[in-house]
Every structure is written in C-alpha cells, then in structure tokens.
Amino acid sequence: MKGDALDPKALIAEAYRIEGITSEECRSIFLDWAxxxxxxxxxQAALSGLIARHGVTGHPMTAVLKQGLGEDRPPRRRGGRAARRL
Structure with missing residues (x-):
C-alpha cells in the first residue's frame, strides 16, 4: 500500500485494519511511523490529521495517537514558583 504525507508507509492505516490489535502492537507501529x-x-499536525482521518473511538491506535498529542494526559499540578508566575 502506498502512503501519503501523513502516513508515508501507510503503517497507521494498516494498523486500523488489523483485527484484535493490542495497545503494545500499536505503540510499536507508532514508533516505526514516527x-x-x-x-x-x-x-503534531500529522498526528492531528491522522486522528481526523482514522480516529475510531475505542481503537487502541486512536489512544496511542492521542497520547502522542498529549490529549489524554491528566492536567499537571504546578507547584512552587512556577504556579505563582503568570
């Protein structure tokens, strides 16, 4: 399969076609993609584009792509001097 600018080797597209793919396998594919x-x-733009194109809710690759964007991280508490600076 031929890729494009967002997915040069079509690795992400192929990951969405694999039935029963695990999060660990998705992380490995993500690393190869990166x-x-x-x-x-x-x-960041590539990840956003891939989520818009393929972002199937509940799919492990969608979760990995969102982790790459930092979307599913809980907000970090900023303490000390950093919290007081505006």
Missing amino acids: LSLPEGADV
Missing part, C-alpha cells in the same frame, strides 16, 4: 517521517515534519 521514525519514517521526513526530517523537519510537523509531527
């Missing part, structure tokens, strides 16, 4: 991006690529 390493296949051209130098200087906007990773």
Whole structure:
C-alpha cells in the first residue's frame, strides 16, 4: 500500500485494519511511523490529521495517537514558583 504525507508507509492505516490489535502492537507501529517521517515534519499536525482521518473511538491506535498529542494526559499540578508566575 502506498502512503501519503501523513502516513508515508501507510503503517497507521494498516494498523486500523488489523483485527484484535493490542495497545503494545500499536505503540510499536507508532514508533516505526514516527521514525519514517521526513526530517523537519510537523509531527503534531500529522498526528492531528491522522486522528481526523482514522480516529475510531475505542481503537487502541486512536489512544496511542492521542497520547502522542498529549490529549489524554491528566492536567499537571504546578507547584512552587512556577504556579505563582503568570
């Protein structure tokens, strides 16, 4: 399968086609995808585009892509001096 600018090797698209894929397998595919991006690529924009294209709710790859964007992280508590600065 031929990829495009967001998914050069079509790895992410293929991950969504694999029945019963696990989170661990998705993380491995994600790493291979990240390493296949051209130098200087906007990773955040690519991740957003992939989620918009493939973002199936409940699929482990969607969760991995959102982790890459930092969307599913709980808010961090900022204490000390950093919390007092505006």
